[in-house]
Amino acid sequence: MLKESKGIRIEHVSKIYQDPKTGKDFKAVNDANIVIEPGKFVTLLGPSGCGKTTTLRMIAGFESPDEGEIYLGDEAINALTPNKRDTAMVFQSYALFPHYNVFDNVAYGLKLRKMDKDEIYKKVMDILDLVELSGMESRMTNQLSGGQQQRVALARALVVEPSVLLFDEPLSNLDAKLRVSMRTEIRRIQQRVGITAVYVTHDQSEAMALSDQIIIMNQGVVAQIGTPEEIYYHPQTQFVADFIGEANFLKGVLTQKNGDKGVLEVLGNKIEVENVENVGQDKECIMVMRPESVQISDAGQLPCTVQMSCFMGSYQEYHVNVGNQNVKITDFNPKHKKIYAEGEQAFIKFNPCDIHILEA
């Protein structure tokens, strides 16, 4: 597309709803501050009810913020109705017009812009080509598969050349395999067009696969913003660590600190750790271990007892106890490795740089 895509700035935005049962107010979105760079693919990720969809709908204009201001490019858009905003949304239910065929669905936005007939035709055909639906233009929408309907919805949003493309859980109605191929498709098209995209999902693998940046939300609050790698390897809160991927948490105290290195005392064991710039000496902290980044071994940093050992095909899954705390370990490609049985004593072994430390 020739048009320049714009960024979005969300400044101190809150949305207050009334709980229909108790009649009390609660903040569905609480003082959100988000900057989205032009051309980036950004995902709002969080459990249901975290405020991600509300945020998206405020960007689209369907909901009005109670506090703060939303900017599209440099323009404050709070008072603009959805039809006056230069955004286009792809809905969870696709929201195709059932009384129109594919062509008319895609052409809808262009016709509203009073475009010349030939030009509409050309644009629609081009975009259908882009989403690989050429030849389907005269089908009614209910004659299409879920994936095809999704492509029509995407084409319909793209064809009006919005500054920002909004996605509201667009893949949640598709089956697992199709979801994977469609998300690659969405990413491909977004890259090709170079448009700013804001994507709402509760599926972390989708977020990982698609995004330049992920915004994790929890209970209306932005918990962390970062690239997928940053979020996964350096979660800033226990919630983020727990929500993204799987994580084991062990409590400890940082007894020594020397630059970014230190010694952590966990259940009587002294462990050398790295990346502790943000944790103060003698502070309580939480050690975050991903199940796949630690191993079970005859020797290591933490002694443990195997509680459960289960062959899962591509990995052996262990649940071990360190003191009274449970830790999950996934040991990939276990065919030629030693398998520990239930009740056996062993050690958890890891590379200090694979462990993440959070202040409690």
Place this chain on the structure above:
Amino acid sequence: MGAKRNSAALDRKKMFGDPILVGTIVILLIFLVLFIVYPLFVLLIDSFYTEGKLTLDVFKKVLSMQRFRTAFSNTVVLGLLTGILSTAIGLLFAYVDVYVKVRTKWVERLFNVVAQLPVVSPPFVLSLSTIMLFGRSGIITRSLLHIYDSNVYGLKGIVTVQTLTFFPVCYMMLKGLLKNIDPSLEEAARDIGASRMKVFLTVTLPLMLPGIGNAFLVTFIESVADFANPMLIGGDYDTLATTIYLQVTGSYDSTGAAAMSVVLLSLTMILFFIQKYYLDRKTAATLTGKASRGRMLIEDKSVTAPLTVLCSLVAIFVIVMYIMIPFGALFKLWGRDYTLTFKWFDYLFKYSGLKAFKDSFLLSIIASPITALLSMIISYLVVKRRFKSKGFIEFVSMLAMAVPGTVLGIGFIRGYANGLFKSGLLQGIYGTAAILIIVFIVRSLPVGTRSGISALQQIDKSIEESAYDLGANSLKVFTSVTLPLIKDSFLSGLVTSFVRSITAISAIILLVTPQFLLITCQINEFAEKGYYGVACAYATILILIVYASVLIMNLVIKFFGTSRKMKAQ
């Protein structure tokens, strides 16, 4: 709460960025206030406010009238009887329809016809035929049984006629509910060892109870509000609706009529609120899910045979009553001389019959598109938009359902005969075609709105949102997306409001001026005078018109409706 106001202020700002939407809402509000709220409000003023002060004098006067007290108790007794009987027969039909295996196509068709009758039935058709069957010159009473002093008039006549008129409505309501009962509930009870009767009494019936209450109240309201039948077959059994009419047309006491109207209105309103805000919710709460799969129909002959026969007999009886009407118009003198003749039709067309058809037709055909469009707009606003006066709009347009036509008629007389608040403003519409059309619209609006709302609730909200998001304004969203998607509902609203208008009587009879002749008023007039032949001739043509419009509607929906296009493969 400053923050709370912020989003409301933004929403308002956004709405005013859409002048068409705001304009529509304002026009709607004006319409509803002027033609529904104001007339009812005037009745209240009339009955509580005389010579500049609040007083109960009018009420005291009315309450002391023996006529009023009799009418009140008559009305309640009538409502109870009709409500109970209609619900019982309706339940029987619904049960047989949903639970019993009917072996013949023939019986199925009978049920279908019965279900459709109330749609096409003009008022007092059943009263007319009851009189012709069982009256003094009744074909059954006089010619077959040789009873010469038969008296069908009074309570028994009205109850019979109303029951036969209203039970199909109960039937359709209860059928919908029964279909929603998950068969596995009953199968579970059967499986534990309950007999079929026991299952019906302990599972089905308790589940249906709120729904049955609902059907009862709806019929009660209809019965109490009914004007035409008590008028024709009531004899000296006066109900509130007829007494109010007589109070205006006979005693010229319109303040008294206003006070009586307030009583009648309160009665229907209370029932309406119980029905809408209590029973409706309860029904929804007990019968939530759709039936998970098909029901094993009862095949046991000892059950199916008597039930089917009973229902068929009732159905046939009702159908015979309708068939009576054209015959009534074709025989020379009912009860005495059964030679076929066209003289009643000749009479009809010789004496202003054509004008009656022209007037009725014209007024109805003007009213119906307005009604249909208004009700679709109201449904759209109620279901899909958020704005401040939305609750009010929904409430008032539903409220009209609980207002008996007679009450509305009195309200219009009191409210417009001397203009708004007797100021002379808008007085011009009184006695004109405009006020008749407005009454037609107000009377059909709730039905259309209800069907529009339920059609729109089926449509995913995001379909309209996506149109809005792509740049369409409210008008464009409504015309390019909403309306096409509820086209079927719109078309049927068009015909329903036409049918309701052309068969309307209760409010209209109070407002019509001699310059307009309306079919229904003509039927009433001739039947009152005992000219059953002419009344039947009018009724026959009216039934034909109504039936033809329903047929045309079905054809149009079949060939141009949305569902067809969307289902096309």
